[in-house]
Amino acid sequence: MDFLPAAAPIVRLIEELNKLPGVGSKTAQRLAYHLIRTSTEDAEALAQAIADIKQQVVFCARCQNITDVDPCAICADARRDQTKVCVVEQPLDILALERTRSYNGLYHVLHGAISPIDGVGPGDLKVQELVERLQNHGVEELILATNPSLQGEATATYVQRQIAGLGLKITRLARGLPSGADLEYADDVTLTRALEGRQEFT
Amino acid sequence: MDQSRFFKSEAIVLKYFPLGEADRVVTLYTPGEGKVRAVARGVRKVKSRLGGHLEPLTRVRVLIVKGKSLDVVSQAETLTSNIALRGDPWRTACGLYLAELVDGFTSENLGNPPVYQLLRQVLETVGRTDDPDRALRRFELQLLRLVGYAPELHHCVECLADLAPASHSFSAAAGGILCPSCRGSDPLGRSLSLNALKVLRLFSSSDLQTAERVRLAPELTLELEHTIRYYLCYLLERELKSTAFLDLLRREREAGERRSGKSEAGVSSRSR
Ligand SMILES: [Zn+2]
Numbered sequence: 037m038d039f040l041p042a043a044a045p046i047v048r049l050i051e052e053l054n055k056l057p058g059v060g061s062k063t064a065q066r067l068a069y070h071l072i073r074t075s076t077e078d079a080e081a082l083a084q085a086i087a088d089i090k091q092q093v094v095f096c097a098r099c100q101n102i103t104d105v106d107p108c109a110i111c112a113d114a115r116r117d118q119t120k121v122c123v124v125e126q127p128l129d130i131l132a133l134e135r136t137r138s139y140n141g142l143y144h145v146l147h148g149a150i151s152p153i154d155g156v157g158p159g160d161l162k163v164q165e166l167v168e169r170l171q172n173h174g175v176e177e178l179i180l181a182t183n184p185s186l187q188g189e190a191t192a193t194y195v196q197r198q199i200a201g202l203g204l205k206i207t208r209l210a211r212g213l214p215s216g217a218d219l220e221y222a223d224d225v226t227l228t229r230a231l232e233g234r235q236e237f238t
Numbered sequence: 239m240d241q242s243r244f245f246k247s248e249a250i251v252l253k254y255f256p257l258g259e260a261d262r263v264v265t266l267y268t269p270g271e272g273k274v275r276a277v278a279r280g281v282r283k284v285k286s287r288l289g290g291h292l293e294p295l296t297r298v299r300v301l302i303v304k305g306k307s308l309d310v311v312s313q314a315e316t317l318t319s320n321i322a323l324r325g326d327p328w329r330t331a332c333g334l335y336l337a338e339l340v341d342g343f344t345s346e347n348l349g350n351p352p353v354y355q356l357l358r359q360v361l362e363t364v365g366r367t368d369d370p371d372r373a374l375r376r377f378e379l380q381l382l383r384l385v386g387y388a389p390e391l392h393h394c395v396e397c398l399a400d401l402a403p404a405s406h407s408f409s410a411a412a413g414g415i416l417c418p419s420c421r422g423s424d425p426l427g428r429s430l431s432l433n434a435l436k437v438l439r440l441f442s443s444s445d446l447q448t449a450e451r452v453r454l455a456p457e458l459t460l461e462l463e464h465t466i467r468y469y470l471c472y473l474l475e476r477e478l479k480s481t482a483f484l485d486l487l488r489r490e491r492e493a494g495e496r497r498s499g500k501s502e503a504g505v506s507s508r509s510r
């Protein structure tokens with residue numbers, strides 16, 4: 037039996053699936069064999085959807101968010117406050133902030149955080165695009181909304197230093213205790229930041 | 239409950255990577271067991287009790303449950319937060335570089351308490367000093383010694399002759415200094431000034447206070463950094479990942495100093 041050549045397409049599929057984040061070789065194998073059993077229509081729909089995101093999804097030239105129209109719906113919305121830009125790590129962070137309905141300004145997506153141990157530096161993020169954007173448009177306030185992690189904070193400080201000369205108001209999301217949390221379980225950094233960000237009680 | 243399935247230790251968080259929806263695999267360095275990899279469940283959720291304690295470069299007390307395939311962090315409590323290393327990209331970069339070195343040069347299930355103490359001490363230093371270069375170089379050399387890769391700095395590794403006070407060559411492949419007549423035996427060796435050799439010797443054995451009192455001219459600082467990095471990369475058989483960001487920050491800082499017209503005043507090299 038000519039077994040190995042017949043298996044070659046499966047091997048290739050497993051290798052491709054294995055490249056996806058969070059997919060180990062076991063999971064890749066399971067997914068591949070699942071796809072073999074899937075109907076042709078479903079498999080083709082998946083293949084088409086993957087092909088479409090490469091052809092039809094682009095980065096918004098202003099905010100770098102993932103979009104199918106450029107500029108994206110948020111950047112194109114004249115009712116939004118054009119003087120505020122909120123800097124986030126990931127497109128999903130915009131969804132979280134939009135859900136609050138508490139923010140009406142614009143965004144800028146860095147597409148990651150500085151992560152030296154993974155070899156990710158500022159050059160791999162949309163930092164230069166941000167600096168250029170801020171030089172040209174009527175932005176007055178920049179809100180740094182990177183994650184409150186070691187790398188998120190390093191990213192925020194790095195961005196802040198790059199734009200320090202532009203004379204913008206730079207703010208940062210308050211970092212503190214999540215609602216419903218127990219004080220006794222909070223780590224020292226969170227407690228310190230919560231103390232630093234305390235507000236007058238009226 | 240079976241006590242042997244629990245492992246309680248002090249540890250320094252080296253790194254983590256995401257797992258599934260809300261978990262992370264955390265790499266810890268412990269004094270008694272060396273590197274330990276364990277899953278921390280739910281730590282990417284805002285309300286996680288563990289998450290804030292398991293950020294890189296935090297010194298923690300952990301309780302780990304040993305599983306069949308995976309170990310799981312059951313409790314974590316901060317002993318020293320990484321707050322001094324946060325908010326300043328240069329300090330963060332130095333801290334993560336040190337973590338990358340420990341990650342690269344140590345193994346799981348192999349305790350080496352002096353390495354732990356060395357890392358703990360240097361992280362505290364990076365958190366308080368504005369000029370961590372000497373602490374970093376001393377750390378690199380002493381880490382190499384503790385894991386068995388100390389370079390030979392007193393005799394020529396080829397002819398075993400005592401080294402004359404002159405410039406020599408550092409050979410990563412031979413693991414030390416080649417004298418002028420033997421330097422041809424490793425064409426990839428890097429030339430090494432006498433001052434740099436003296437500082438390498440001093441930092442290999444000195445305590446931190448002594449190392450921090452040594453004044454290094456900018457060229458000597460760079461020569462030491464590049465020589466040791468060449469040796470580290472040779473031993474690891476790869477480039478270090480976190481050095482690119484360190485180098486970028488150094489270039490930006492030097493460009494900023496040039497712009498503001500600040501000159502390196504009165505820096506000279508002095509060593510034993
Ligand atoms: Zn946009």
Ligand SMILES: [Zn+2]
Nearest residue numbers: 394397417420
């Ligand atoms: Zn010799």
